Amino acid sequence: MSAVSTDSGPIVSEETQPEKKWRRRSLVALAILLPLTLAETSYDSAREWLRGEDLIARDVDFGQSVPFGGSDWKLADLRGGKAGRLPDHAFAVIATFTVTIGDPDLQKQWLGCKLMLTDAAGRRWLPDFISGVSLPAGVMNCSSAIFSGARKGDVVTIGDTFIVPEDTIKTIRPAVGLGSERPWYLRFQRPPK
Amino acid sequence: MRIRVLGNLVVLAATVAVSYGMQVTKPHYADLTAPIPVDGAMHDTVRARSFDVRLDKVVFARQLKTNQFGQEKLLTTSGLWAVVSTSLTATAASTTVADGTWQGPAGLRYHQTERLGYRQDMPPHGVDPGLEKRGLFVFEIPPDQISGASLLISARQFGPLDAQARISLDGVPTSADGQPADVLPEYDLDAPQAQTPQGKT
Amino acid sequence: MFRTARSKVQTWITAGAGTFAALFVAGLMGAFGALPAHAPPQLPLDAAIDAGRWRVQPVRAYVSHARVYGVLLKPGQKALVLEADMTNRTAQSDKAYFDVFKPDGIALPDPMPMIALTRDATLTPELHPGMTERMAYVWPLAGDATVPASLSFGVTAEIFKPRDNLFGMPGWFNPYRLGTITLPVADVQGTGS
Numbered sequence: 001m002s003a004v005s006t007d008s009g010p011i012v013s014e015e016t017q018p019e020k021k022w023r024r025r026s027l028v029a030l031a032i033l034l035p036l037t038l039a040e041t042s043y044d045s046a047r048e049w050l051r052g053e054d055l056i057a058r059d060v061d062f063g064q065s066v067p068f069g070g071s072d073w074k075l076a077d078l079r080g081g082k083a084g085r086l087p088d089h090a091f092a093v094i095a096t097f098t099v100t101i102g103d104p105d106l107q108k109q110w111l112g113c114k115l116m117l118t119d120a121a122g123r124r125w126l127p128d129f130i131s132g133v134s135l136p137a138g139v140m141n142c143s144s145a146i147f148s149g150a151r152k153g154d155v156v157t158i159g160d161t162f163i164v165p166e167d168t169i170k171t172i173r174p175a176v177g178l179g180s181e182r183p184w185y186l187r188f189q190r191p192p193k
Numbered sequence: 194m195r196i197r198v199l200g201n202l203v204v205l206a207a208t209v210a211v212s213y214g215m216q217v218t219k220p221h222y223a224d225l226t227a228p229i230p231v232d233g234a235m236h237d238t239v240r241a242r243s244f245d246v247r248l249d250k251v252v253f254a255r256q257l258k259t260n261q262f263g264q265e266k267l268l269t270t271s272g273l274w275a276v277v278s279t280s281l282t283a284t285a286a287s288t289t290v291a292d293g294t295w296q297g298p299a300g301l302r303y304h305q306t307e308r309l310g311y312r313q314d315m316p317p318h319g320v321d322p323g324l325e326k327r328g329l330f331v332f333e334i335p336p337d338q339i340s341g342a343s344l345l346i347s348a349r350q351f352g353p354l355d356a357q358a359r360i361s362l363d364g365v366p367t368s369a370d371g372q373p374a375d376v377l378p379e380y381d382l383d384a385p386q387a388q389t390p391q392g393k394t
Numbered sequence: 395m396f397r398t399a400r401s402k403v404q405t406w407i408t409a410g411a412g413t414f415a416a417l418f419v420a421g422l423m424g425a426f427g428a429l430p431a432h433a434p435p436q437l438p439l440d441a442a443i444d445a446g447r448w449r450v451q452p453v454r455a456y457v458s459h460a461r462v463y464g465v466l467l468k469p470g471q472k473a474l475v476l477e478a479d480m481t482n483r484t485a486q487s488d489k490a491y492f493d494v495f496k497p498d499g500i501a502l503p504d505p506m507p508m509i510a511l512t513r514d515a516t517l518t519p520e521l522h523p524g525m526t527e528r529m530a531y532v533w534p535l536a537g538d539a540t541v542p543a544s545l546s547f548g549v550t551a552e553i554f555k556p557r558d559n560l561f562g563m564p565g566w567f568n569p570y571r572l573g574t575i576t577l578p579v580a581d582v583q584g585t586g587s
Contacts (some may be wrong), residue, residue: 087324123322126287165323222562269513271525294487301523304487308516333522 054114054177054185062189069110069178070103075188076157080169084132089166092133093117095174096159099145106146112179113142115160118187120171127160135159228347228357235364239346241356243288244320246346248360249327250278253339253373254380257331261310268308272335273373276380277344281328283320291317292350293330296359298341306331312382329382340371437549437573442481445572446551448494449481453528456580457541463530464515465508470537474500476547476577477512480521480529484566487520493569495531498546501539507531546576 060066065074080093095115103109117125127141135141139159140148150156164172177185233239238247253275257268268274281290293316295303309315309331318328330346339362347357366374437443442451455476461467462475476495482488492506509518512528521527535541552566 087326090324122285124286125321128287128319128321163321163324168323221557221564223564266514271527272522297523300485302486303522304520307519308511308514333525335524 050183051179052112053183054116054175055183056185057175057187058184060186060188062191065098065100066186067102068176068186069113069180070101070105071109072100072102073176073186074098075174075191076159078172078174078188078191080164080172084130086130086163090163091166091169092130093162093164093169093172094133094135094159095162096136096139096157097174097176099156099158101150101152101154101156104150104152106148106150109180110142110146110178112177112182113146114177115142115158116175116177116185117162117164117172118175119164119168119173123168124175125162125164125172128163130161130163133161135161226353228352228355230345230359231356233358233360235360235362237360239358239360240284241347241358243284243286243348243356244290245282245284246290246358246360247280248277248344248362249280251362251365252276252278252377252380253375254377256379257309258379258381258383259309259312260383267379270333272333272338273376274306274380275332275334275339276382277330277332279328279330279346280325281318281320282325283322285322287319287321288348289317289319290328290346290348292345292347292352293332294345295332295334295338296343296345297334297338301338302345303332303334303338306333308333309382314382336372339365339373340367434548434571434573437575439575439577442479443549443572443575444483444551445494445549446553446569447482447484447488447566448491448551449483449526450494450549451479452495452547452575452577453477453479454580455545455547455577456582457535458532458582462532463510463512464517465510465530465532465534467534471534472537472539474533474535474541474545474579476531477528478531479526481526482521482523485523487522489518489520490566491521491529492518493550496548496550497533498548498574500533500535500541500545502533503536504534507533541579541581543579544576545579546574549573549575 058066058068060073060075062075065072067073074097076096076098078093078095080091083092086092095117097115115127136159139157141160142158145156145158148156173187173190175185175187231239231241233248235248235251238245253273255269255273257270257274257276259266259268275295277293277295293305295305297303305316312329314327314329316328316330318326320326320328330344334342342362342365344360344362345357346360348355368374439452442449455474458473458475462473465473467473474497476497478495480491480494491509495507496505508531510516510530510532511519512530521529549572550569551572552569554564555567556564558565558567
């Protein structure tokens with residue numbers, strides 16, 4: 001196109017001047033608009049990814065109670081040992097939390113609730129079923145707590161069983177992730193010996 | 194001026210040629226989003242992204258014996274049963290390993306059998322970091338798909354851009370005609386020798 | 395360029411030619427479309443039929459009044475059963491065989507058949523490349539439905555595209571009626587296997 005329009009005689013210089021200017025402006029606009037488009041199209045995916053991952057730890061001292069997902073969470077107990085049917089070189093661990101319900105809409109606040117154990121190297125263990133080991137009486141796991149109909153002000157005990165390798169038992173720390181709080185999660189200090 | 198027109202034509206032709214070349218040599222979308230293979234051999238620990246896998250043993254059998262809901266079942270096949278024992282460990286976090294494929298020498302893909310129903314030692318395998326777990330993958334394959342085959346293990350069936358362990362099965366003993374050296378008439382999945390080391394305390 | 399009357403006429407002719415060409419081609423295509431489509435052929439029963447991703451060899455058809463291959467019938471129902479040897483012609487395990495056979499001229503309460511491996515009554519297992527298995531297609535029928543002594547089944551095939559138009563992925567598309575098979579239908583009173 002440009003070849004055709006510049007062919008046609010004396011008005012060349014007058015026409016090319018603004019054209020050049022606009023061409024330059026367009027180039028600059030491209031440099032701004034392209035990254036913006038990229039950001040806009042990936043925004044939803046990025047947000048969804050962040051909402052699904054426990055990425056940033058919020059450390060909690062032992063004995064401290066912290067508001068999380070509308071309720072107050074406190075580590076009640078962490079104990080490990082050889083019990084039930086376990087693989088070689090493995091320990092059974094039970095972690096329990098005392099939770100004071102604040103916002104009773106647990107189905108919304110606690111969606112995707114995850115109890116975990118983490119070790120010094122950042123490895124994570126999710127709850128496991130161990131035949132021969134059951135939770136102490138009155139302790140619920142996370143998903144049954146969601147449907148327990150707990151009301152504001154109730155104090156419930158949430159816990160689960162885990163299998164971890166022997167060598168990590170000294171450093172494991174319990175952690176809690178909730179759908180409404182991700183990418184943040186709570187990581188508790190171990191109870192003092 | 195004529196040179197200018199000619200020049201434009203040359204540029205146009207070059208653009209068309211380059212675009213066509215790019216279109217023709219462009220990799221398939223399927224290839225671009227395919228799982229990323231991590232190669233290994235039998236008895237080696239292959240490190241995929243979310244799990245480590247070691248292929249321990251391959252047993253061929255004409256029939257499989259299994260217990261389903263307290264009922265003994267004898268499963269037959271038009272080919273052979275291949276029972277593959279693996280040791281699985283999670284790398285960073287507890288996860289599941291759900292997908293196994295037997296890839297024949299010409300690239301035919303035999304997906305793990307769905308005929309066994311639910312079993313503890315069958316996929317999906319729940320795996321934890323630092324804890325080795327025995328996991329079975331069971332396939333139905335024709336006997337001519339054994340020599341030159343490889344085993345593909347991945348966390349899930351459609352895992353674009355996720356790692357896929359690709360373990361060469363060259364270590365499986367076969368006779369000269371490619372048939373497996375040893376085929377059991379029957380393999381009992383619940384027999385004690387098939388028990389997991391997990392059963393011990 | 396467009397200043398003289400002559401070139402104007404030229405422009406009109408050039409632009410018009412494309413339109414006329416398009417109209418002509420569309421007319422031709424419409425004319426071909428109106429030609430009587432030749433009916434899908436009758437397929438032989440004594441040879442295997444290559445139907446897209448499946449090679450099929452129909453074996454027998456019958457009406458069962460009892461449970462067949464583990465497929466439970468509701469009280470008062472009977473079932474039309476078609477047994478066929480099926481071979482996966484593709485390079486990977488697959489279970490897309492639901493639409494391969496369809497009985498003609500029979501009212502089906504549910505057009506989707508139950509499909510079982512006759513070997514051990516596994517429902518809809520994946521079939522593996524090159525491994526022939528006998529499968530039973532089971533269509534539940536109302537108890538008073540009349541089934542002719544000889545019944546036609548439509549055989550549907552698909553075509554393979556190395557690259558589809560959306561993602562450039564290989565796949566099977568565009569199901570079409572490959573032909574018809576006609577089988578005698580026995581009436582089995584006793585309990586099915």
